[in-house]
Amino acid sequence: MRQILEEPLADKPFLPEQIADHNARHIAALTDEYEALGRALGRRGIDIDGVKAKVSGFSLALPTWATGRGGTRFAKFPIPGEPTNIHEKLADCAVVQQLSRAAPRVSLHFPWDGASDYAALREEAETYGLGFDAVNSNTFQDQPGAEHSYRSGSLGAADAAVRAQAIRHNIDCIEIGKTLGSKALTVWVGDGSNFPGQQDFTRALDRYIEATSEIYSRLPDDWQLLLEHKMFEPAFYSTIISDWGSSLMAAQELGPKAKCLVDLGHHAPNVNIEQIVARLHRVGRLGGFHFNDSKYGDDDLDSGSINPHQLFLVFNELAEAEARVPGPTPAYMIDQSHNVTDPIESLLSSTESIVSAFAKAALIDRDALHDAQDRDDPMMAFQALRRAYRVDVSAIVAMARMEAGGAIDVLEFYRDSGWRARKAQERKPVGLGAGIV
Ligand code: PSV
Ligand code: MN
Numbered sequence: 001m002r003q004i005l006e007e008p009l010a011d012k013p014f015l016p017e018q019i020a021d022h023n024a025r026h027i028a029a030l031t032d033e034y035e036a037l038g039r040a041l042g043r044r045g046i047d048i049d050g051v052k053a054k055v056s057g058f059s060l061a062l063p064t065w066a067t068g069r070g071g072t073r074f075a076k077f078p079i080p081g082e083p084t085n086i087h088e089k090l091a092d093c094a095v096v097q098q099l100s101r102a103a104p105r106v107s108l109h110f111p112w113d114g115a116s117d118y119a120a121l122r123e124e125a126e127t128y129g130l131g132f133d134a135v136n137s138n139t140f141q142d143q144p145g146a147e148h149s150y151r152s153g154s155l156g157a158a159d160a161a162v163r164a165q166a167i168r169h170n171i172d173c174i175e176i177g178k179t180l181g182s183k184a185l186t187v188w189v190g191d192g193s194n195f196p197g198q199q200d201f202t203r204a205l206d207r208y209i210e211a212t213s214e215i216y217s218r219l220p221d222d223w224q225l226l227l228e229h230k231m232f233e234p235a236f237y238s239t240i241i242s243d244w245g246s247s248l249m250a251a252q253e254l255g256p257k258a259k260c261l262v263d264l265g266h267h268a269p270n271v272n273i274e275q276i277v278a279r280l281h282r283v284g285r286l287g288g289f290h291f292n293d294s295k296y297g298d299d300d301l302d303s304g305s306i307n308p309h310q311l312f313l314v315f316n317e318l319a320e321a322e323a324r325v326p327g328p329t330p331a332y333m334i335d336q337s338h339n340v341t342d343p344i345e346s347l348l349s350s351t352e353s354i355v356s357a358f359a360k361a362a363l364i365d366r367d368a369l370h371d372a373q374d375r376d377d378p379m380m381a382f383q384a385l386r387r388a389y390r391v392d393v394s395a396i397v398a399m400a401r402m403e404a405g406g407a408i409d410v411l412e413f414y415r416d417s418g419w420r421a422r423k424a425q426e427r428k429p430v431g432l433g434a435g436i437v
Contacts, residue, residue, distance in 0.1 A: 062097075066335065087115075140234065185225055204240050291303045352397060
């Protein structure tokens, strides 16, 4: 057992010297691995430092709701020391960012992340070196004291008063986001039906688009409206924005600031998500991602834990699209439910998986790939992808992280730091319950 690190005096969770001490123990091995990989890649004509530079430029956002223990609708098993309010959630996100150097933005969800002073919250985040990504609205749960219930839908509800309440909430989120410095509102609604005949598919979509266009009209010029589709749950027969087709239809009707957000878990098993990515990019409507992994449905498992190859293929399509039509980077975010791990550990490990998939995609020899495609040589086209996928890019990712001030072995540092045990002394216990919050 290594010694538990001291509570830092700085505004960041850990002192830079603590990270430097950790890195000093690992730098010789990392340099050795990086140089060996550099030689191997050099033989293929790939400059490892160029790949590392691309990796250094990659970043994603953390969802506040993934910093606490998630749960299923059956139960939630909290751990001592998990965050109980937005300030504590920010502190935990700061841990992930300080160690990984790839997660400098936080995505807030309202009303879960309510605060009394959002200008002060922005300053608080800045002291951690964090900024704010998209704000998320919540019209899938009823809040205490709310005038209307979302039990029969929200933006697509048959009752105009319910729709008006949902619109007002989204506009409130935009206003909060402006103070925070966010540039996007993500809208996911659970609206749908459980019985055939319960809802008129067309009229429900019409109502949703009409209500959402009111939100769209309140969007600042430099903002985006990210529409997140999901096949099912909580509605089990039909969902209003169930797939990328419905999402794209809505985005195109709303206007150019509306884009589609792809949550990897929101598709039927085996759906070709990488092709969806290519399609949405082609029409300029790929707004962002919620990364997670799944085996059965919207499992919200850790990114790369089940199907790292799919993650790689998604990044391959993004690299391909970017090479063809350079444009703004989509909003990258994690959206997971950490039911059995320390959420910080899952966020650290998932960040590493996502950055690694991105790094592998950066290794693909695009000329060889295109050449094989054009010669109608499926095996060599596949091999162009395979050669990149087989490379263990850990040394590139760790080197980029270390050079940016992060830790070489993020999980080892985090465990040695005793962060969670310290927080268990300081933070209030979380209640039992079910659900993700
Ligand atoms: C819905 O399943 C979702 O993916 C949306 O992004 C929500 O905002 C988030 O999970 C939290 O419920
Ligand atoms: Mn999501």
